[in-house]
Amino acid sequence: MDKRYNPIPLPEQIKLRRTVVETVLAHPEWSLRESVVFIKRTLRLTSPEMAKLAGVGTKTLQDIEQGRSEGTVQTMNKILGILGLCVGVVRAAPNPQPAHLARPLRPQEP
Numbered sequence: 001m002d003k004r005y006n007p008i009p010l011p012e013q014i015k016l017r018r019t020v021v022e023t024v025l026a027h028p029e030w031s032l033r034e035s036v037v038f039i040k041r042t043l044r045l046t047s048p049e050m051a052k053l054a055g056v057g058t059k060t061l062q063d064i065e066q067g068r069s070e071g072t073v074q075t076m077n078k079i080l081g082i083l084g085l086c087v088g089v090v091r092a093a094p095n096p097q098p099a100h101l102a103r104p105l106r107p108q109e110p
Helices: 010-026 031-044 046-056 057-065 071-081
Strands: none
Touching: 010 031, 010 057, 010 071, 031 046, 031 057, 031 071, 046 057, 057 071
């Protein structure tokens, strides 16, 4: 835990982790980078601490946080695995048809 913060009792840590998981899952629009930054800040971890928990290099984690790298699927699974999450593939919701495509192709007769 980041030394700038007081230690959190175990029951509060568990509650905080659940909240982090729920929040990340509630925001599918977040990039992986945004999710990693949110997890790290909310759990009050330093980069070396989070990297050690995930089993990745500190530089790798920092590169992802700062947007210099997208990270591999394996790396992201290691990082998200801290909370029991993993990267998955889901079907995208169908986009509504843009208005300019919804118009008839032929001009309507008066």
